[in-house]
Amino acid sequence: MSTTSTSATQVLFDAPGPRGRRRILLISIVSSLAILALIALGLWQFQRNGQLAADKWLPYLRRDYIAFLGKGLMGTLEATAVAAVIAFPFGLVLALGRISRARALSAISAVWIEFFRGIPMLLVVYAFLLALPAYGVNLPRFWMLVVPMILVSSASTAEVFRAGIGAVDRGQDEASAAIGLSRGQTMRYVILPQAVRLVLPSLILALVSLLKDSTLGFVVSFNELQFQGKTMVSITRFLVQTYVVVSVIYIVLNFLLTKAAGLLERRMRRRAAEGGGRSR
Amino acid sequence: MIRFDHVGKTYPGGTTAVEDFSLTIDSHASVVLVGTSGSGKTTLMRMVNRMVDPTSGRVLIDDEDVAGVDPVKLRRSIGYVMQASGLLPHRTVAENVATVPLLEGVSRRRSRSRALALLEMVGLDHRLGDRYPSQLSGGQQQRVGVARALASDPNILLMDEPFGAVDPIVRAELQKELLRLQSELGKTILFVTHDIDEAFLIGEQVVILRPGGEIAQQGTPAEILADPADDFVESFVGSGVGKRALHVDEVSGQQVVLDAGDRPVGVLREGSRS
Ligand SMILES: Nc1ncnc2c1ncn2[C@@H]1O[C@H](COP(=O)(O)OP(=O)(O)OP(=O)(O)O)[C@@H](O)[C@H]1O
Numbered sequence A: 001m002s003t004t005s006t007s008a009t010q011v012l013f014d015a016p017g018p019r020g021r022r023r024i025l026l027i028s029i030v031s032s033l034a035i036l037a038l039i040a041l042g043l044w045q046f047q048r049n050g051q052l053a054a055d056k057w058l059p060y061l062r063r064d065y066i067a068f069l070g071k072g073l074m075g076t077l078e079a080t081a082v083a084a085v086i087a088f089p090f091g092l093v094l095a096l097g098r099i100s101r102a103r104a105l106s107a108i109s110a111v112w113i114e115f116f117r118g119i120p121m122l123l124v125v126y127a128f129l130l131a132l133p134a135y136g137v138n139l140p141r142f143w144m145l146v147v148p149m150i151l152v153s154s155a156s157t158a159e160v161f162r163a164g165i166g167a168v169d170r171g172q173d174e175a176s177a178a179i180g181l182s183r184g185q186t187m188r189y190v191i192l193p194q195a196v197r198l199v200l201p202s203l204i205l206a207l208v209s210l211l212k213d214s215t216l217g218f219v220v221s222f223n224e225l226q227f228q229g230k231t232m233v234s235i236t237r238f239l240v241q242t243y244v245v246v247s248v249i250y251i252v253l254n255f256l257l258t259k260a261a262g263l264l265e266r267r268m269r270r271r272a273a274e275g276g277g278r279s280r
Numbered sequence B: 001m002i003r004f005d006h007v008g009k010t011y012p013g014g015t016t017a018v019e020d021f022s023l024t025i026d027s028h029a030s031v032v033l034v035g036t037s038g039s040g041k042t043t044l045m046r047m048v049n050r051m052v053d054p055t056s057g058r059v060l061i062d063d064e065d066v067a068g069v070d071p072v073k074l075r076r077s078i079g080y081v082m083q084a085s086g087l088l089p090h091r092t093v094a095e096n097v098a099t100v101p102l103l104e105g106v107s108r109r110r111s112r113s114r115a116l117a118l119l120e121m122v123g124l125d126h127r128l129g130d131r132y133p134s135q136l137s138g139g140q141q142q143r144v145g146v147a148r149a150l151a152s153d154p155n156i157l158l159m160d161e162p163f164g165a166v167d168p169i170v171r172a173e174l175q176k177e178l179l180r181l182q183s184e185l186g187k188t189i190l191f192v193t194h195d196i197d198e199a200f201l202i203g204e205q206v207v208i209l210r211p212g213g214e215i216a217q218q219g220t221p222a223e224i225l226a227d228p229a230d231d232f233v234e235s236f237v238g239s240g241v242g243k244r245a246l247h248v249d250e251v252s253g254q255q256v257v258l259d260a261g262d263r264p265v266g267v268l269r270e271g272s273r274s
């Protein structure tokens, strides 16, 4: 979580010596070969069953195929973005509630957070799909997916924010009090800006899990990427091909996000290192 | 004027940091509390701006009990410099200095130009204003801490071992700078240190504390050196030994001052003040 702990691991573990490096190289080669072999085996199986035939893959370059899956991709991105824009600030509010000095507020926030952190999201989706309509609450499909995403994600980001707030140097509290900031001002101008910076990489990773959560859209028949894929399979009968394409899209998206998080974290660590004499 | 009136502090854990302490600090005076670690210096200092509330007794500023003053308002009217400069790492130096003026509603432009002027005043190039604290040396950070404490032009300056974390050469520089500032500004300064040399340099009045915030002796540096109250004070100021135990010897008609090891440290001149 904190940048200091990551750089501490670099200090704690010795760089491997020549023998260690050779062993690492060997393991890398062997495992790469194993993975390649598995892929080859899969491809061979597909080949035997005629799944690699060009006429089963080329359609994915057709404009209507692209448009169909593109619509799903847009749905996925939209659900993820909307959920994040609401869930992250809400998560921050929950975190502030949990660390609040007001006992009741803190207890309610804690229960809320633990509840939605513990419950599988599928159950929350079912609640919105099946239970709530019985009480006359009927949401559009988009919100039947996005509201559960918000509930679950805000609970876990609340804990991310809480950890970030806890990771800010305690001396900052004291320094702020000494120059005459109130508790609220200290939180707003001193603790939160530093905490948010600390947790930025974790928030990007939370985007990855939101993206994956959005695949539950098939339960409520919302046109996100996986649901579009499913529909496409039932029309074209290209089961293997469709899911391979869909998977690749997810993997690329998540890879980019994870990469961005790593980049950000490295940049932060470098900045922390540059300021050798950090003000403490 | 700051007056400690029989103050005591027992922390929730049961530690009694200060038993019964009384002291009056005149306006524009600089008073140094000096004592070993844990003698209650920080505790006493923080009673002035209510970062610590005494469990007995009162602290009065200009005859007003601080217990009745809103802590946030009180702290904004008192400058506070701490050992680790306590600067905000995510704000530039100038923003750090201007934090409180900005909150008080002073315009951005005015508080910035005032911050830059304050930086110059504590001996920093105003171009450092756009750096982040981590891009400054420890000594520079401490100067920024002093500039920030002066930002709201307080009458009182509390300084808790402000130069404790920098090397001796920089410390000497900072001490000199503080003396210069004080001769210009004439604040009421309460300064805490456990370095007796620093205490004698900075303080017009020096208060030597025993554990529990008990006053072992108070007076001007000369008074304390001339007449240590007891063995504790004597050993604390080191007047029995080393570089403070000086004696005079006559060498070729001159009065030469020697230390305890008979090393010459200077020449005695009658009434030589300037
Ligand atoms: N917040 C606190 N809670 C409990 N005990 C405390 C607290 N602050 C200080 N103390 C205790 O009170 C005593 C005096 O502490 P204080 O910080 O005033 O000493 P000090 O003279 O400033 O020491 P130093 O030179 O090490 O800074 C110590 O025994 C310390 O452990």
Ligand SMILES: [Mg+2]
Residues within 6 Å of the ligand: B041, B042, B043, B160
């Ligand atoms: Mg102290």
